[in-house]
Amino acid sequence: xxxxxxxxxxxxxxxxxxxxxxxxxxxxxxxxxxxxxxxxxxxxxxxxxxxxxxxxxxxxxxxxxxxxxxxxxxxxxxxxxxxxxxxxxxxxxxxxxxxxxxxxxxxxxxxxxxxxxxxxxxxxxxxxxxxxxxxxx
Numbered sequence: 001x002x003x004x005x006x007x008x009x010x011x012x013x014x015x016x017x018x019x020x021x022x023x024x025x026x027x028x029x030x031x032x033x034x035x036x037x038x039x040x041x042x043x044x045x046x047x048x049x050x051x052x053x054x055x056x057x058x059x060x061x062x063x064x065x066x067x068x069x070x071x072x073x074x075x076x077x078x079x080x081x082x083x084x085x086x087x088x089x090x091x092x093x094x095x096x097x098x099x100x101x102x103x104x105x106x107x108x109x110x111x112x113x114x115x116x117x118x119x120x121x122x123x124x125x126x127x128x129x130x131x132x133x134x135x136x137x
Contacts (some may be wrong), residue, residue, distance in 0.1 A: 004090070006037040010121060010129040012136040014045030014075040020127065024134045032085035032092065037131055039124035040094040041116070045129060047096040051080045052108040079110045095120045133134070 009028065013021045031038050042049055056071040063064060078094065085092045095116035101107060125131045 004037055005034070006039065006128045008039040008041065008121070008124040008131040010043060010131070010133040011046040011049070012044045012134065013040075015051075015054070016034045017045065018137075020134050020136070021046070021074070024047075025074070025081065027083065028081050028092070029133070032081050032090060033088060035088040035090045037090050038085060038092045039110075039128060040092060041097070041121035041124060042094065042100070043121075044095045044100055047100045047104055047106045049074045050094060050096070050109045050113045051075060051106045052110055063108055063128045075110045078096075078113070082110075082112045093124070095124075122125070 009024060011021065012026045013024075028038055028040065046127055052075060054059050054075045056066050056069065056073055058066050059069045059071075062069075074113045082092045082094075092112065094113045096106070096109065096113055098117055101115060
């Protein structure tokens, strides 16, 4: 479809470190619901966003078990976002910076995430209608 919109988003923050990560996932959710094609380039700590080893945990400080804690798990959110985009006629191309992955040992990721380099980000931007960089502090 010629009028299909494509947006590219670069994210740098690791999960749980700042509201920027959550805001980025919310922006991706809005674009997915609108049927956009979404490119995500995860750099630095953001390569841990789709890290497959994430798991929910209890919160002993508050006396809650795993179910009561209902802990937000970014990898699950990303998998759901990919399904949401597809359901609405779009797609998400999530690329983790390979050097950043190696530095952090984040080699296991959810299905649909691929390894790449800043050259992928450059290509994504050139092929997009718009691009947004969510920087870290």
